Amino acid sequence: MKKIFGLVFALMVLLSGNAVQAAGTISVGEALGTGNGTDVKVEGYIVGVPVNIDTVEQSDFTSNYALALADDQNETQIDDMIFVKLDSEYRGEFGLQNNPELMGMKVYVDGTRDDYFSHEGIEYVTSLSEASSDGEDDSPPCESHYYKEAEGLTGDALKQSLHEIIDDHTELSYSNVWEALRHTDQDPNNPENVKLLYSGMSYSKEDNGGNVDDWNREHVWAKSHGDFGTSMGPGTDLHHLRPTDVTVNSARSNLDFDNGGSAFSEAPGTYYDEDSWEPRDAVKGDVARMIFYMAVRYEGDQGELDLEVADAVGTSGPYIGKLSVLKDWHAMDPVDEREQYRNDVIFEDYQGNRNPFIDHPEYVELIW
Structure with missing residues (x-):
């Protein structure tokens, strides 16, 4: 019965446009070719912190204010990255200055295509969550990182x-x-x-x-x-x-x-x-x-x-x-x-x- 309920509920949410992880995820490459003002859901790897139009820190991070995503976990070419502006609610959990271990993690980002640092970007983020590597992990968004500090405690x-x-x-x-x-x-x-x-x-x-x-x-x-x-x-x-x-x-x-x-x-x-x-x-x-x-x-x-x-x-x-x-x-x-x-x-x-x-x-x- 629970499985039937889950299927019905997921279908209803998708049809109403209120899904937490909506259908229609696109790659970073596809997002780079999408016009400004378009709502997108993008899947990509965290590859650094953009600090200006032509600089992306890939180590020794100095900011929690933005992320660079790419389709390749080892990407170094800025032209193949999209910049994601992080509002305050996401900086503590996903900012690389505080969480350098997230470098290389695959994530889903929901937001609006809008240039950031005069580079292709995503602003007005409404959702940011960890993506599983095999597509089969149905755990809550970034749960392993969210509860990291509580591990082993009683x-x-x-x-x-x-x-x-x-x-x-x-x-x-x-x-x-x-x-x-x-x-x-x-x-x-x-x-x-x-x-x-x-x-x-x-x-x-x-x-x-x-x-x-x-x-x-x-x-x-x-x-x-x-x-x-x-x-x-x-x-x-x-x-x-x-x-x-x-x-x-x-x-x-x-x-x-x-x-x-x-x-x-x-x-x-x-x-x-x-x-x-x-x-x-x-x-x-x-x-x-x-x-x-x-x-x-x-x-x-x-x-x-x-x-x-x-x-x-x-x-x-x-x-x-x-x-x-x-x-x-x-x-x-x-x-x-x-x-x-x-x-x-x-x-x-x-x-x-x-x-x-x-x-x-x-x-x-x-x-x-």
Whole structure:
């Protein structure tokens, strides 16, 4: 069933033009012959850092601001290279001054053909990711490099390392969350709709708001568990914001997560009582991984909240529970194609950071 879902979802995304890795990848040579102003997806090898129209550093790099790509991993002729301007969100991960080991790596670049240093180039980059050498690696974009600093760590050291990896990212305004959710939670069977988290129902993308039959923005880590409201940061972080129908969102309120309670008729498979909420089985793992993400992303530095997962219900302050149950849910409902797609879209198109527990489910046991 998951394979069928994945095929249907991939086809729908390609047709809608929203694929993270769209069809139509071209070579550097083809990109060099493409006119300015054209949106392109280019595959090529990183061969240096352009610093002016006729100079490309191929060692002793002095800048993170641009890359030179070529079809040949060992290219030295500047005329056979295309220059890629790196905006701030890509410099830390792909700039060669900080990451000289990326020299020679094959990458995909989505952007607009536009001259850079008066040389054929790509600007306004919307996606930059590592390409597999054999075309068969379906791991998340540049995952091996993204989590490099966390390799071999456990416990608090792993948690802190992951925090540093995902900490700095683009923050959305709360009003911009509406449009983002129309993309991240698009119904794979109907591109005009979004799929709601708790009920599983499909609603028109445009039926959002505060009326009874609308969908709205659910904070899976409830806002009152830290009193962060809808301010930029935890209040607008897409990794825990999901579409839900208004009445279901209201019923969940700020309850912790646990098993048991009475059935909630408007969301089949959901149970609740005075201090806890149990979502349907199909999204139990999704909920757990969103909670784990929040506990790692918000660690109390730079004036932010320190969010923590407690092994209890009825929590208050910047805590939410129940840890042992969330770990069980994480194990019983593993990551699927839809959840991975959502992680990729948030990374590529909105925030520039990932949920580590989707990419590496084993991190949960290594930390908690």
